[in-house]
Amino acid sequence: MEKMLQSMLQPAANNFDNPSLSITIHKINGQNFLCWSQFVKLYIRGKGKIGYLTGSTVTPLEDDPKFQMWDSENFMIISWLINSMESEIGQTYMFLPTAKQVWDVVVETYSDMENSAQVFEITNKIQELKQELDEVHGCILGKDPLPSVQAVFSEVCREESRRQVMMETLTLPNAARRNQEKEDDKGKI
DSSP: HHHHHHHHHSGGGGGGTTOOOOOOOOOBSSOOHHHHOOOOOOHHHEEEEEEEHOSSSOOTTTTTTTTHHHHHHHHHHHHHHHHBBBBHHHHGGGTSSSSSHHHHHHHHHHHHHHHHHHHHHHEEEHHTOOOGGGHHHHHTTTTTSSHHHHHHHHHHHHHHOOOOOOOOHHHHHHHHHHHHHHHHHHHHH
């Protein structure tokens, strides 16, 4: 019975993956936080360990029999997080004691940067829009908060497509007229 209890309290190596496991192909590089964080959360939630990032898995006292398991899982998750970062970034977080602290600092460091970068990117792209898209330009810049890059792209594509259809409709009679003129010119020769 005691052996069974000890085996239950010891970290289950076969239930946890290798600490050097790469949990996502999207390593955080300072500009892809949103994508990276979503992949990390999907993986860790799939392992049933999301509480280590959210703080809902509470650190037991060191003399609690559950502490050893918590400690092992905590450091496994820290290693997953660090291994999913570019090495220059990961080195910054190696000495934080809990997965939650690593997660919180990464979120604080990179989540706003991406939003600021997206706002800057959207603003620049809108400023570069052709003059014929001024209506879309004003409509997009007038929205608060600014729409996502995908929403802006979609709106611009719709407007360009609409204008292209309108131009084809206008140029179709001209093209027919030119063909008729060519036929008329052939008859004169």
